[in-house]
Amino acid sequence: MQRFIIRRLAQSLIVLVVLALVIFALARVTGNPADLLLPEDASRDDREHLLKALGLDRPLHEQLARYLKGAITGDLGTSIRYRKPAVEVFFERLPNTLTLVGIALASAVAVSIPLGLLAAVYRGTIVDRLSGAIAVLGIATPSFWLGVVLIYVFSIQLGWLPSARMGGPLHYVLPTITLAAFLVAGLMRLVRSSVLEVLDTEFVKLARIKGLSQMVVIWKHALRNALIPVVTLFGVLFALLVTGAIVTETVFAWPGVGRLTYEAVIFRDYPLLQAVILMKAIIVLGVNLCVDILYAYLDPRVRYA
């Protein structure tokens, strides 16, 4: 078990280091990073000044050493737009995203498990076809568009729900639906196929032969086992939500790290963008690592795979 944890930890660290190097290289491959920071009409003097201030006049290996040292000590440069350390800006916004992602993940799971279960139990009936249709439509709907349509219908036309920024519980409704929708489609079908598979196994047949009621068979025997693949997907789902939050937070002007990513792109705030990407990578890789370790703990076969 220890060996497994150490190996997975090392893998995650390697991914992080490679990512840090890619970020470093990208800013330099395409010219001088100073050009990414300066406005187009900057004078030569301004440019020289900035180069000195950022240490970009030093040789490349020195720059790399400085950058890596900064990354380890949590110093990823200063955001141009906010004039504050980029990491600090990131952590100010992080709680807002985590609450949204948490609620969206919980709602997605709460909706897709019953739907997937119903579709599997009533396989081939209208219920199954309807849930199939919802899934197909859900996958084809771009979430940024769904968000805009929800705002139009529920905020502008009906005036029921707020359309932007944070506030009371009502502010969570539309962003949660937008963010959860694109998970529900896939998750529902996964639960369905997984339940179908379990319903076909010997122990479920035995439970039926024993004369247990349909409810007990489905809840106690089928669903429990069917949920294992869903739980193992938690890491992937989390990564998907972190990605999805960029678009959702942009649509709803939600002050989280997703919106921050968008701002960094739009304002060409390169130090902020690289900090946001590295921090998000650390979070996603960390969550994946925890899920993997937990899974290996629960299912010893994984350790030796």
Next chain:
Amino acid sequence: MAINAAPAVELEVVEERQRRDLGRLPWTSLVIIAVLVVVAVFAPLIATHSPTEQSLPDKLKPPAWQEGGGREHLLGTDMLGRDLFSRLVYGARVSLTVAAFALLSGGLIGLAVGIVAGYSGGKTDAFLMRVVDATLTFPTILIALLLAVSLGAGLRTIVIAITVIIWARFARVVRGEVLGVKTRDFVSLARVHGCSHVRIMAIHILPNVMNTFMVLLTLHIGFVIIVEASLSFLGAGIPPPTPSWGQMVADGRSHIASAWWLAALPGIAIMLVVLAFNLFGDWLRDWLDPRLRQV
């Protein structure tokens, strides 16, 4: 006789299956895809206006069927007075061009990596699959945004970005197929005949994973179109004034209260097209390579 009879029966079954499935061609999807391709190819002939020409007096005109709309602008105009219908038509071109280039580069890289990993096995396989796993668990759209900012937005950037996002998906599935193919007798035979590894991969393995590859390509068209639209929506796609559907939704967002059609119509276009490609992809998979269902 019995030995000879068996394949004949099997062949009949296969033919029967093909007849049946061809009878259930996904016609709706095919029609939408055909319309999309025609529109993209003949965009200049179909568009009624220039997609980029501004005309401020005509700005925010509603579609023809709404009050205040005219026959001049079928689907209305945007905040700069540009004809929405013409922009949608040219937008189809952008979507398809990006999808074609991105799928080709991402797909081919994935195909190559998958074949090499699956065929070589051992350390090479282990290493390549580690890289694939790392790419799959990582939110690659972040890399796409990084590329857009550092390389500058444009067709080349977005193609590279989507390649980074999709290659690993192709590699993993293709590798799985190769593992099955390489144990077959004709591969050992080719080896005994003295074929080089490269030759075996190119002329013995490759043709046998082509079906899988084609199915994967089709199944990913919709995904790639959505990724392109999302990147454009975030301002990291094709830069304006070239019309792209995602960017049109983004532009229409600020006028949603007064001009719903600006954001709604491009979104419907994306949805229809993605739906059509996905349904067609599902059909192609069931027909060519049903085992991929689990993927």
